[in-house]
Amino acid sequence: xxxxxxxxxxxxxxxxxxxxxxxxxxxxAEYGVFPTPKNFNYFWNFGAIAMVMLITMILTGIFLAMxxxxxxxxxxxxxxxxMRDVNGGWLLRYMHANGASFxxxxxxxxxxxGMYYGSYKQxxxxxxxxxxxxxxxxxxxxxxxxxxxxxxxxxxGATVITNLFSAVPVVGDAIVTLLWGGFSVxxxxxxxxxxxxxxxPFVIFAVVFLHVWALHVTGSNNPTGVEPKTKKDTLPFHPxxxxxxSFGVLLFLALYSAFVFFAPDSLGHPDxxxxxxxxxxxxxxxxxxxxLPFYAMLRAITFPVGIPFTDIVFIEAKLGxxxxxxxxxxxxxxxPFLDKxxxxxxxxxxxxxxxIILFLLNFIFLGxxxxxxxxxxxxxxxxxxxxxxxxxxxxxxxxxLIPLLNKYEEGRELPPSIHExxxxxxxxxxxxEAA
Amino acid sequence: xxTKKTTKSAKSDSRRDFLALTAASFGAVGAGSVAWxxxxxxxxxxxxxxxxxxxxxxxxxxxxxxxxxxxRGKPVFIRRRTExxxxxARDVDTxxxxxxxxxxxxxxxxxxxVLVGVCTHLGCVPSxxxxxxxxxxxxxxxxxxxxxxxxxxxxxxxxxxxxxLAVPSYEFLNDNxxxxxx
Ligand code: HEM
Ligand code: FES
Numbered sequence: 001x002x003x004x005x006x007x008x009x010x011x012x013x014x015x016x017x018x019x020x021x022x023x024x025x026x027x028x029a030e031y032g033v034f035p036t037p038k039n040f041n042y043f044w045n046f047g048a049i050a051m052v053m054l055i056t057m058i059l060t061g062i063f064l065a066m067x068x069x070x071x072x073x074x075x076x077x078x079x080x081x082x083m084r085d086v087n088g089g090w091l092l093r094y095m096h097a098n099g100a101s102f103x104x105x106x107x108x109x110x111x112x113x114g115m116y117y118g119s120y121k122q123x124x125x126x127x128x129x130x131x132x133x134x135x136x137x138x139x140x141x142x143x144x145x146x147x148x149x150x151x152x153x154x155x156x157g158a159t160v161i162t163n164l165f166s167a168v169p170v171v172g173d174a175i176v177t178l179l180w181g182g183f184s185v186x187x188x189x190x191x192x193x194x195x196x197x198x199x200x201p202f203v204i205f206a207v208v209f210l211h212v213w214a215l216h217v218t219g220s221n222n223p224t225g226v227e228p229k230t231k232k233d234t235l236p237f238h239p240x241x242x243x244x245x246s247f248g249v250l251l252f253l254a255l256y257s258a259f260v261f262f263a264p265d266s267l268g269h270p271d272x273x274x275x276x277x278x279x280x281x282x283x284x285x286x287x288x289x290x291x292l293p294f295y296a297m298l299r300a301i302t303f304p305v306g307i308p309f310t311d312i313v314f315i316e317a318k319l320g321x322x323x324x325x326x327x328x329x330x331x332x333x334x335x336p337f338l339d340k341x342x343x344x345x346x347x348x349x350x351x352x353x354x355x356i357i358l359f360l361l362n363f364i365f366l367g368x369x370x371x372x373x374x375x376x377x378x379x380x381x382x383x384x385x386x387x388x389x390x391x392x393x394x395x396x397x398x399x400x401l402i403p404l405l406n407k408y409e410e411g412r413e414l415p416p417s418i419h420e421x422x423x424x425x426x427x428x429x430x431x432x433e434a435a
Numbered sequence: 436x437x438t439k440k441t442t443k444s445a446k447s448d449s450r451r452d453f454l455a456l457t458a459a460s461f462g463a464v465g466a467g468s469v470a471w472x473x474x475x476x477x478x479x480x481x482x483x484x485x486x487x488x489x490x491x492x493x494x495x496x497x498x499x500x501x502x503x504x505x506x507r508g509k510p511v512f513i514r515r516r517t518e519x520x521x522x523x524a525r526d527v528d529t530x531x532x533x534x535x536x537x538x539x540x541x542x543x544x545x546x547x548x549v550l551v552g553v554c555t556h557l558g559c560v561p562s563x564x565x566x567x568x569x570x571x572x573x574x575x576x577x578x579x580x581x582x583x584x585x586x587x588x589x590x591x592x593x594x595x596x597x598x599x600l601a602v603p604s605y606e607f608l609n610d611n612x613x614x615x616x617x
Contacts, residue, residue: 156559160580163558178474182483183507184553192477279503279510281559283579299581302595316597318556374581 030216035234036241037222039418043117044220045248046110052249053103054208058201060096061145064089068148070194072187075150076275094264100142101267102256104290107135115335116356118344119221125336127214132332134207139291141200144193146288147185151272156285158185158193164298167319184278224421225344226414233418284373292370293363297394298325299374300387324391331398339402343411351409355401362393488617490608493547501564503552506616510552510560511603512576513614516587521545523574524588534599538588541602549605549614550589554578556596561585576600 006025009015018024067086069078082089111131114120120128147158162179166172181188219228228234235241259266267289271282287295301320315323331338346353369387376383415421489506491513496502501514516524524538542548554561561576561583562568571577571584573592578585583594590599605616 160557160559163556177479178477180479181477182479184509186483186508188480188483278508279505279560281562281580285559285580302581317595318597321595374579 030237031242032236032238034216034237035219035228035231036237037220037228037233037418038235038240039222039224039422040220040241040244041223042248043109043113043223045245045252046106046113048245049249049252050103050106050110051208052253053099053106054201054204056099057096057103058205060092060099061198061201063092064096065194065198068194070148070191072150072190072276075148075190079149091260094260096145097268098256098259098264100145101288101290102252102259103138104142106252107138108290111135111332112360114221115359116346117221117223118225118339118341118346120336121339121344122336123218124214124221127211127218128336129333130207130211130214132329134204134211135332136329137200137204137207141197141204142288142290144197144200146272147190147193148197149272150190150276152274152276152280152282153269153272153285155185155276155278156281157287158189160285161287162189164322164325167316167322169319186278221344222418223345223347224415224418225348226418226421229417230419286371289367289371292368293366294325294328294370296366296370296387297328297391298322299370300324300384300391302384324395328391328394331395335398335402338398340406341402341409341411343414348412348414349405349409350412352405355397355405359394359397362390362397366390366394488615491614491616492612493614494612498546503564504616506551506603511616512548512550512552512564512589512600514548514550515546516548520574520587524586524590527586527588527590533591534597536588536590536599541588541590541599543605544607544611547607547614548587548589549602549616551601551603552576553601554580554583554596555591555598555600556581556583556594561600 006018006022009018009024014024064082067078067082067089069075079093082093084090086092114128114131143157143161147154162176162185165175165179168175177183179189180186181192222228269286269288286292298321301324302317303320304317305315305320341349341352343349346356366387369383369390372383374384378386415424487507489504489511491502491504493513493515496513496515498515499517499520501512503510503512505511514520521538527538529535529537538545552560552564556578557580559578559580561571561578563570563576563585569577569579571593573584573586575585575587575589575592577583578594578596581595583596584592585596585600586592588599589602591597603616605614607613608615
């Protein structure tokens with residue numbers, strides 16, 4: 001941060017500021033000349049896209065909060081008023097509600113990119129872990145946000161999820177009462193969820209800052225997983241990636257706008273337009289789509305764990321489901337320490353590559369299982385069996401397959417450098433032309 | 436000479452360690468005692484606690500009928516059970532139950548079953564109160580959220596819920612015509 005070997009700026013105002021607080025030097029170093037691998041594909045757009053979505057959420061959220069009333073008596077009506085009477089309120093609310101979905105789309109793709117290209121591996125472990133922290137905070141924020149309109153799904157989603165904590169041995173019920181501030185989800189709960197929903201995005205912002213800081217210490221990974229070696233391997237961030245990121249962001253925003261303007265309720269549940277009623281549980285409670293795979297894992301455990309043929313139970317079914325759900329995220333934290341294979345990118349790992357694609361399909365299938373009612377069937381079998389199997393596949397990927405691959409997988413030959421791999425790809429695509 | 440010096444510095448090290456540890460523990464206790472009022476402010480407030488009794492007039496309820504009332508923001512099920520339902524509830528080998536409890540332990544007066552209508556799994560309201568709603572495989576209540584079946588004593592018989600439906604504290608007043616819950 002020292003401004004000792006600072007280059008002078010031509011603009012006198014910029015120079016005046018920079019010699020006192022070198023923010024322009026910082027910007028130039030981190031976003032101007034910052035050396036960036038030259039072989040990024042479009043998967044590398046989603047970090048910038050997620051950042052744009054975070055800012056969108058914070059802006060729309062602050063303006064919604066100006067018309068929102070966080071009380072059980074007023075919440076539902078205030079949201080309807082935002083939709084009907086507040087100038088442009090419908091736009092703010094639809095941008096916010098669909099924005100949450102698109103934020104998750106961007107972040108899920110961003111996470112999968114990291115897994116596919118091994119971006120979590122040494123030396124980027126902390127970068128990855130901060131990313132998982134952001135993901136967890138996002139889930140908490142989105143969950144509390146969904147409670148705010150105080151519809152039936154808000155109320156019952158909040159009831160089911162806060163009740164998860166009652167599974168904690170001994171202190172479970174005390175924790176739930178503490179979360180509620182009462183004996184059920186009620187006015188104190190809504191009030192504190194609003195306070196936290198307002199706060200947490202700013203915490204996310206701070207963690208994103210650390211995440212980007214860590215990124216700029218190690219530099220970006222790239223599709224080959226080979227670190228840049230010479231200047232030939234990189235390009236300055238500006239203008240090459242500022243342009244590519246802007247292009248990706250605009251495409252993404254176009255798709256997002258299509259939902260906001262033409263299908264604004266398609267990702268939400270119609271029951272949330274019914275005011276919350278503590279006496280009537282909807283026949284089929286489903287969380288928002290981005291929680292479905294985890295919800296499926298929660299429901300997969302329907303049996304207690306104990307010594308067979310005795311009454312001794314170590315973990316009752318409810319606690320088992322909760323542990324499995326949180327464990328699935330703990331595994332993401334542990335990933336950099338589980339996967340010790342020296343090759344990063346799935347491109348050069350003939351076994352990891354199909355495995356990670358199957359992992360993705362399995363995750364999507366878990367999402368489907370989570371979207372169905374508890375007594376649904378598939379091919380004549382109870383769906384819960386498939387949920388359990390898919391949960392086992394999720395866990396197996398991390399704790400069985402990855403350690404096995406560490407030992408036995410032989411990688412393909414790595415390109416000597418990013419530059420060479422780019423040249424090789426270019427030659428290949430030119431070859432048919434020459435022939 | 437050298438040994439003497441090491442022992443001496445080791446000694447002063449351990450004194451320093453002691454001071455540092457003591458200071459850190461006091462700091463931790465101090466931080467904890469400041470944190471507690473903040474956390475405790477999230478627990479139910481006095482006025483929330485004060486809303487904790489409800490009185491119900493029982494006279495209009497016929498045998499076989501159920502009603503739902505609110506108590507502490509939660510539904511409470513009151514069922515005036517038929518002879519058949521009472522017999523079903525008592526004709527059970529309690530040792531085979533998920534949460535073993537006899538019907539006698541769960542009622543003050545066999546005709547009146549009073550339950551907190553909140554599934555002990557994750558808090559949904561089980562169906563079975565209204566005529567025509569599913570009562571599950573044991574003729575009591577059925578929770579649609581993840582499929583828990585409760586019997587005519589409100590005991591969990593099948594499904595993911597770990598416990599029987601809770602029995603609130605209650606008493607009969609005015610010659611058994613009024614029920615006071617809480
Ligand atoms: C990480 C960023 C955020 C996420 C993922 C998020 C998510 C959500 C979600 C899913 C809803 C429910 C939308 C609906 O169905 O109506 C919601 C509602 C709401 N959020 Fe956020 N939010 C974020 C940031 C913020 C911020 C920073 C504020 C305020 C400063 C805010 C204020 C509100 C308000 C007032 C509502 C209720 C109005 C409504 O339901 O549309 N949000 N949020
Ligand atoms: S809440 Fe009743 S079965 Fe899950």
